[in-house]
Amino acid sequence: MENLLDKESVKRVVKVLNDFDSNLKVEVINSSARTAADAASSLNCEVGAIVKSLLLRTDDSFILCLVSGDRRCSLNKVKKIINKKDVSMANADQVKSQTGFSIGGVSPVAHLEKIKILIDLSLSRYENVYAAAGHPSSIFKITYKQLIKLTEGKEEDIV
Numbered sequence: 001m002e003n004l005l006d007k008e009s010v011k012r013v014v015k016v017l018n019d020f021d022s023n024l025k026v027e028v029i030n031s032s033a034r035t036a037a038d039a040a041s042s043l044n045c046e047v048g049a050i051v052k053s054l055l056l057r058t059d060d061s062f063i064l065c066l067v068s069g070d071r072r073c074s075l076n077k078v079k080k081i082i083n084k085k086d087v088s089m090a091n092a093d094q095v096k097s098q099t100g101f102s103i104g105g106v107s108p109v110a111h112l113e114k115i116k117i118l119i120d121l122s123l124s125r126y127e128n129v130y131a132a133a134g135h136p137s138s139i140f141k142i143t144y145k146q147l148i149k150l151t152e153g154k155e156e157d158i159v
Helices: 008-020 036-043 075-082 092-099 121-125 144-151
Strands: 026-028 050-058 062-068 087-089 116-120 128-135 138-143 154-156
Touching: 008 026, 008 128, 008 138, 008 144, 026 128, 036 050, 036 128, 050 075, 050 092, 062 075, 062 092, 062 121, 075 087, 075 116, 116 121, 116 144, 121 144, 121 154, 128 144, 138 144
Parallel strands: 050 128, 062 116, 116 154
Antiparallel strands: 026 138, 050 062, 050 087, 128 138
């Protein structure tokens, strides 16, 4: 099996993490972290500590919502926050073209395009959270406060 850390998408995440804090490390897990429940079981943590990266499409742009693994993103709340009438989930091709990642491995950082980021306040229940690192089997652990700084995301109630 090829080394996941050699994949271009994972290398982009590693570089951003290293530039931010050299103590942050990408880990490869043996099982898939395609869903929050899978990731939590692989990492032996609560589902809520898993960061789901959901790309939403508006009429003229994209927005990335970082949501706690045990919660559902509210499109209505997002619409109000960003003041847009039309907000929907991006499709797989849009996710890949905007972020450079495939669904299941979308990292909160190292996107191909600059994307505005909203961070679900319910993630603040956890000191440490786990996010995808460019592939469904690669993750990184980060504190909630570091995640805000790293992504320059705006904390909002979006669930």
